[in-house]
Amino acid sequence: MKRIRILPDTLANQIAAGEVVERPASVIKEMIENSIDAGAKRIAVETELGGRRLMRISDDGHGMMRDDAILAFERHATSKINSLDDLGAIDTLGFRGEALASIASVAKVEMLTKISDDHAATRVVIEGGRLIDVKEGSRDTGTTLAVRDLFFNTPARRKFMRSEATENFHIANIVTHYALAHPEINFSLTNNGREVVRSQSAANLKERAFQLFGPGMIDSMIPVSGGREYVAKVTGFVSAPRERRTTRDSQYFFVNKRFVRDKTIGDGLRDAYRSVLPYGAYPVAFLFIELPIDEIDVNVHPAKTEVRFRRGEAIRETVSEAVRNALAQAGIVAEENSTNAATILNKEVEIPQDAHQIAEMRETAKADEEILAAPDLPLMRETLPEIASASSLFTNEVTSGLVEKKTVNQDILLDLDPQEFERKANERAERSEEAVFPPLNSAAAIPRSIEVDQIAASAITPLGQLRESFIIAVAGEDLLLIDQHVAHERILFDRFLRSQQLREKRAQNLLLPETFDLTPAQAEVFSIIESELEILGFGIMRLSGRTVAIKSVPADLAAAEAKNLLSEVLESVDPERRAAPERSITEEVAASLACKAAIKVNMKLTPEKMRWLIDRLVLTSSPTTCPHGRPIILRLSMRDIERGFHRI
Ligand code: ADP
Ligand code: MG
Numbered sequence: 061m062k063r064i065r066i067l068p069d070t071l072a073n074q075i076a077a078g079e080v081v082e083r084p085a086s087v088i089k090e091m092i093e094n095s096i097d098a099g100a101k102r103i104a105v106e107t108e109l110g111g112r113r114l115m116r117i118s119d120d121g122h123g124m125m126r127d128d129a130i131l132a133f134e135r136h137a138t139s140k141i142n143s144l145d146d147l148g149a150i151d152t153l154g155f156r157g158e159a160l161a162s163i164a165s166v167a168k169v170e171m172l173t174k175i176s177d178d179h180a181a182t183r184v185v186i187e188g189g190r191l192i193d194v195k196e197g198s199r200d201t202g203t204t205l206a207v208r209d210l211f212f213n214t215p216a217r218r219k220f221m222r223s224e225a226t227e228n229f230h231i232a233n234i235v236t237h238y239a240l241a242h243p244e245i246n247f248s249l250t251n252n253g254r255e256v257v258r259s260q261s262a263a264n265l266k267e268r269a270f271q272l273f274g275p276g277m278i279d280s281m282i283p284v285s286g287g288r289e290y291v292a293k294v295t296g297f298v299s300a301p302r303e304r305r306t307t308r309d310s311q312y313f314f315v316n317k318r319f320v321r322d323k324t325i326g327d328g329l330r331d332a333y334r335s336v337l338p339y340g341a342y343p344v345a346f347l348f349i350e351l352p353i354d355e356i357d358v359n360v361h362p363a364k365t366e367v368r369f370r371r372g373e374a375i376r377e378t379v380s381e382a383v384r385n386a387l388a389q390a391g392i393v394a395e396e397n398s399t400n401a402a403t404i405l406n407k408e409v410e411i412p413q414d415a416h417q418i419a420e421m422r423e424t425a426k427a428d429e430e431i432l433a434a435p436d437l438p439l440m441r442e443t444l445p446e447i448a449s450a451s452s453l454f455t456n457e458v459t460s461g462l463v464e465k466k467t468v469n470q471d472i473l474l475d476l477d478p479q480e481f482e483r484k485a486n487e488r489a490e491r492s493e494e495a496v497f498p499p500l501n502s503a504a505a506i507p508r509s510i511e512v513d514q515i516a517a518s519a520i521t522p523l524g525q526l527r528e529s530f531i532i533a534v535a536g537e538d539l540l541l542i543d544q545h546v547a548h549e550r551i552l553f554d555r556f557l558r559s560q561q562l563r564e565k566r567a568q569n570l571l572l573p574e575t576f577d578l579t580p581a582q583a584e585v586f587s588i589i590e591s592e593l594e595i596l597g598f599g600i601m602r603l604s605g606r607t608v609a610i611k612s613v614p615a616d617l618a619a620a621e622a623k624n625l626l627s628e629v630l631e632s633v634d635p636e637r638r639a640a641p642e643r644s645i646t647e648e649v650a651a652s653l654a655c656k657a658a659i660k661v662n663m664k665l666t667p668e669k670m671r672w673l674i675d676r677l678v679l680t681s682s683p684t685t686c687p688h689g690r691p692i693i694l695r696l697s698m699r700d701i702e703r704g705f706h707r708i
Pocket of ligand 1: 090094095098119121122123124132133137138139153158159161202203
């Protein structure tokens with residue numbers, strides 16, 4: 061049996077560092093937060109070799125006196141809280157007193173800091189958690205922290221660091237985030253001496269976004285300013301539907317100015333765009349949520365990029381409502397109420413899994429009834445359960461879900477006065493008829509993906525479109541549903557890959573080169589995939605800084621879309637290929653471009669176009685699955701249909 065021992069401090073700090081310091085960018089994040097907490101008006105970040113060799117952050121904040129400068133590296137050393145009570149009222153970004161101790165335990169750190177009252181500065185050197193030297197130095201009021209050789213004493217962690225370009229991508233992203241959250245602060249980031257970000261102090265978020273992203277993006281952004289009393293204030297900018305992305309990387313969320321990655325806010329945003337953007341497309345967003353400190357718990361994750369809301373559902377609805385109103389004001393969606401209808405109807409198909417969830421549904425049902433009580437609620441046909449989720453939609457479980465939900469709602473209806481009850485009941489009946497189509501409970505789990513060898517183009521006859529998104533076709537005795545977007549995506553993907561393999565560039569020159577500004581993060585990805593883009597047919601010239609000029613685009617693409625496409629590809633290609641690690645970067649770029657360039661859902665197709673798509677689709681390497689692995693064709697066989705009608 062092994063005896064219990066207390067770990068030496070350094071080891072304890074190294075273990076804690078595992079949570080706080082995931083990668084170079086997390087060091088930068090902690091240091092920027094400290095500088096902001098110290099009231100800095102100017103923050104300069106320098107890195108070498110993706111932060112492995114050096115990360116240096118200088119600020120002009122209040123600095124530290126000599127004793128504090130040494131103490132700051134102790135575990136749980138913080139000037140930001142004194143007692144448990146303070147935890148409920150944190151208005152600084154840091155408070156755990158862990159960051160400096162953790163960082164110093166896994167790197168070689170030198171700090172130079174000065175407060176305005178002292179004439180001399182203090183220089184502290186710590187390596188691997190060991191205090192090496194403290195002496196006087198000189199600098200203006202503020203703090204400079206140089207972190208060298210990250211993970212020099214923890215080889216296992218060092219191995220986990222990704223390529224220089226990947227780490228640079230993350231660093232650029234973190235700096236961009238904080239620069240957005242604090243327009244008033246002057247930020248700069250250089251990487252191996254090359255300038256990546258330079259933003260003078262700006263008057264407001266819009267000016268800051270302009271500095272960071274250039275005029276192209278911000279011109280198309282829609283201001284959001286809303287919220288609900290007693291819940292939260294929501295401000296910021298969201299993109300018009302034409303500026304869309306395939307990842308959430310361009311969504312920047314802040315809670316009380318703290319950068320967060322949060323699902324609740326993301327869900328609210330998605331709800332708002334539900335009928336506006338197709339499945340798999342995400343808007344660009346900078347959203348600032350402000351709410352009383354006691355409504356959140358930031359003490360969830362050591363890196364603190366997650367928050368826990370006391371009333372998550374209310375936050376989600378508030379975000380959705382604020383964004384929806386902004387879209388309505390910009391004339392992109394119809395005026396309010398429609399959100400509510402969409403929300404209600406979408407909730408109809410929720411499947412209760414257990415008692416807990418049913419209880420939760422009771423809650424939501426109550427909320428729905430409140431919304432129902434609002435005057436002249438339009439009943440929207442187009443918000444019927446989406447075919448996109450067909451495989452789950454056609455199962456028995458869903459049917460039982462609907463039944464369950466109905467009972468719950470009727471309970472609540474009984475509480476209303478009789479007249480009101482009748483009106484609601486009628487309304488409900490009408491709505492149910494629309495929402496609960498007979499086929500839902502008449503056929504069990506019928507759609508299947510089709511087998512490759514079962515189709516020949518000539519055998520497939522397109523009949524029309526469902527919601528301008530799915531081609532309805534017959535093939536022999538089978539009924540087919542073809543997802544038009546992924547079908548086209550597959551066609552383009554195969555074509556791109558082929559031209560890459562054959563090294564035959566199929567490009568079309570633009571009449572006038574189009575210049576545009578890459579975001580710092582896009583610029584990092586661009587440097588990784590530059591040669592892939594070139595083989596695909598992109599002719600891109602680097603101009604000064606992050607400005608590039610597009611001279612040509614792949615032959616199959618709409619030239620007018622060149623800028624959007626490139627920017628989307630740069631945002632969706634994941635340099636770490638977390639989603640599909642087995643794929644080569646070439647395939648990744650081809651898949652991303654295919655996805656961006658393919659026709660979208662919610663687009664009307666002529667019979668000729670449908671024919672064209674089907675003819676090309678069956679010739680591809682895999683007509684039934686898209687490059688991202690989603691099915692392209694769903695099939696309902698005659699047998700399935702007959703079984704559905706109880707004929708066999
Ligand atoms: P926390 O930020 O959670 O308090 P840290 O380990 O990040 O813990 O920092 C410890 C303390 O060191 C802070 O509370 C602050 O007093 C001081 N400190 C760190 N960085 C700076 C800085 N750039 N300027 C002034 N003080 C700083
Ligand atoms: Mg801190």
